[in-house]
Amino acid sequence: MTGFPPLEFEARVTRAQQRMQNAGLAALLLTTEPELRYFTGYLTRFWESPTRPWFLIVPASGKPVAVIPSIGAALMAQTWIDDIRTWSAPDLTDDGVTLLADALTELTPDGAAIGCPDGHETHVRMPLADFTRLRDLIAARRITGDHGILRALRMVKSELEVAKIRTACQIATRAFARVPEIASAGTPLDQVFRRFQILCLEEGADWVPYLAGGAEQGGYTDVISPATQTPLEPGDVLMLDTGLVRDGYFCDYDRNWSVGPASAAVRTAHAQLIEASDAAFEQARPGATAAQLFHTMNAILTDGSTGTDAGRLGHGLGMSLTEWPSLIPDDHTELQPGMVLTLEPGIAVNGKILVHEENILITDGAPEFLSPRLGPELPTL
Numbered sequence: 001m002t003g004f005p006p007l008e009f010e011a012r013v014t015r016a017q018q019r020m021q022n023a024g025l026a027a028l029l030l031t032t033e034p035e036l037r038y039f040t041g042y043l044t045r046f047w048e049s050p051t052r053p054w055f056l057i058v059p060a061s062g063k064p065v066a067v068i069p070s071i072g073a074a075l076m077a078q079t080w081i082d083d084i085r086t087w088s089a090p091d092l093t094d095d096g097v098t099l100l101a102d103a104l105t106e107l108t109p110d111g112a113a114i115g116c117p118d119g120h121e122t123h124v125r126m127p128l129a130d131f132t133r134l135r136d137l138i139a140a141r142r143i144t145g146d147h148g149i150l151r152a153l154r155m156v157k158s159e160l161e162v163a164k165i166r167t168a169c170q171i172a173t174r175a176f177a178r179v180p181e182i183a184s185a186g187t188p189l190d191q192v193f194r195r196f197q198i199l200c201l202e203e204g205a206d207w208v209p210y211l212a213g214g215a216e217q218g219g220y221t222d223v224i225s226p227a228t229q230t231p232l233e234p235g236d237v238l239m240l241d242t243g244l245v246r247d248g249y250f251c252d253y254d255r256n257w258s259v260g261p262a263s264a265a266v267r268t269a270h271a272q273l274i275e276a277s278d279a280a281f282e283q284a285r286p287g288a289t290a291a292q293l294f295h296t297m298n299a300i301l302t303d304g305s306t307g308t309d310a311g312r313l314g315h316g317l318g319m320s321l322t323e324w325p326s327l328i329p330d331d332h333t334e335l336q337p338g339m340v341l342t343l344e345p346g347i348a349v350n351g352k353i354l355v356h357e358e359n360i361l362i363t364d365g366a367p368e369f370l371s372p373r374l375g376p377e378l379p380t381l
Contacts, residue, residue, distance in 0.1 A: 002247055003041050004160055006080040012039055015153055016058055023147040026112035027104065028058040031125040034319040035117065035150060039064050041079045043248045045207070046072065052089045053126040055100050059107045067100045097130050101137035108141055115146035121324060122150075151324050155316055156338040161249065162361055162370075165318065165340055168205070168251035169359055169370045172242050175199040176255045184381050185234055185259050189215050190227040192238070200244045210243030210321050213254070218266055219352025234260035238381065241357060243321040250321050252342050253371040254357040257381045269349040271376035273356035276300040276345040280314070280327075281360055284341065284367040290314075290331040297327075297345045314344040317359060335362045340370065 016028065016039070030036055033047045036056045047054075055067040066081050069089035076084050085103060087096050108114060116124060124131060135143060157165070175196065182195035192215075197208045213227070214220030215238040223241060232238060241254035256270060276297040283296050297313045316323035317340045325333035327344070335341075339362040346355040359370040 003043070008158060008160055009039060009041060009080050011158070012153065013058060013064065016149060017060060019147070019149045019152070020058075020060055020115065023115065023149065024113055025115040025144070025146070025149075026060050026108040026141075027114045028056075028146055028149065029104070029114050029116045029143065030056040030058065030150075031116075032123065034154070036066075037248060037319060038150070038154060040066065040076070040081050042066075042072075042076055042081075044072070044075055053096060053130070055096065055126075057100075057103055057107055065103055065107065067096060067103050069096070095127075095130060097133050098137065101134055104138050104141065110140040112141045113144045114138075114141055115149065116143050117150045118145035119148060119151060121320075121322070154318060155324055155333075156336050157318060157340055158338070161318065162338070162340065164247050164249035165251060165359070166361075166370050168244060168246040168249055169253070171200065171204045171246055172244055172251045172253065173372055174203040175205075175242070175244075176240070178203075179240065179255070179257065180381055183232060183238060183257070183259075186231050188229045188231050189238075190229050192232070192240070193227040196240055196242070200242060204246060205244040206246055208242065208244045210250075210252070211240065213238070213240040215239070215259070216352060218263060219269075219349050219354050221352060223353075223355055232259045232381075235263070237262070237266060237352075237354065237378075239355060241355070248319060250317060250319070251359055251371065252317050252321055252357065253359050254355060255374070255379070256354060256356065257379045259381050261380065262378050265349050266354070267378055269347050269354050270356070270378040272300060272347055273345050273354060274374060274376045276313075276347075277343045277356055277358055278373075280343045280345075281358070281367055281369070281373075284335060284343075284360060284362055286335055286337055286362065286364065288335050290325040290327050290333045290335070291329050293341075293343070294327045294329055294331075297343070301345050301347045312344070313346070314342045314357075316340065317342055337362055337364045 052069045057065045065083040070086040183192045236259040238257045243252045280293045312326045312328045314327035344357040361368040
């Protein structure tokens with residue numbers, strides 16, 4: 001099924017409005033792609049252009065109101081939203097600011113607090129000058145933080161959302177299974193990257209906005225550099241980490257291969273990664289915390305030696321490639337049924353690193369692998 005039925009969005013708005021009432025907010029002001037899509041289902045790649053701002057108001061009661069450039073009106077009209085206010089953008093004098101101020105004034109009383117997401121992993125997607133002008137135009141009201149409402153809502157996925165993430169993971173699984181078709185000794189790494197994206201598309205991805213990885217002797221030095229033209233050689237470890245999208249939802253997991261026989265150190269390190277991932281998986285039940293999963297993996301990975309200095313060992317997953325929470329020592333977010341997480345342990349080996357990543361679902365009981373659990377043996381190309 002493409003998209004969601006209106007009942008899914010109605011439930012999201014109801015949950016948001018209940019939290020808004022408790023926080024004393026008269027409206028939410030949303031400006032980023034996942035925030036707008038969460039409440040509307042508005043899915044477009046037009047966000048790649050930074051030219052136009054887009055706004056959504058979630059009032060204290062009733063349906064959201066879209067304040068958007070006229071170029072998006074036809075698509076927004078295909079969603080469940082019926083109050084769509086537009087202007088011809090870009091307007092170098094007034095790029096929707098007055099229209100947005102008028103809508104906020106209409107939908108909220110004098111003295112109202114209007115919440116805007118303001119925590120980690122958030123931003124306001126409009127020019128600072130326009131944001132300042134907006135505040136002046138609604139001077140009888142104030143823009144505050146959203147008290148973590150969007151974060152709390154998006155962390156816990158509905159069954160329909162989980163189904164889309166599961167589908168994305170299945171597409172990646174089929175693409176990963178075909179890597180031996182495209183990668184072997186002598187194949188340039190950049191060619192592997194391009195061909196793997198083609199495999200993802202052939203297997204059903206809508207697009208592949210994220211692909212990272214590396215290939216070096218006995219491991220790799222980082223996992224975010226662009227692919228080079230260097231051919232794969234015997235003794236290399238190849239890693240591919242994909243964030244492909246299906247119907248607006250990501251998967252995010254990786255796989256490693258040895259080009260020819262792997263060294264004993266590499267085989268041992270890879271087995272430790274799987275051990276760490278499995279240990280965190282067994283612990284990933286309601287009531288456990290993100291920090292506890294970090295410490296469980298970190299104890300296995302370091303064993304008194306150095307780690308990879310990656311900063312975190314996993315994160316949330318959904319409409320964005322990375323979401324809240326972060327598996328770090330200071331994130332004490334309690335796991336809840338419906339959360340989708342990545343487990344992403346990394347380990348140092350002879351001056352290089354190896355990284356392994358899985359996608360899991362938190363349930364009422366035992367967790368579920370959304371990516372197929374990998375055994376300790378390192379596959380060979």
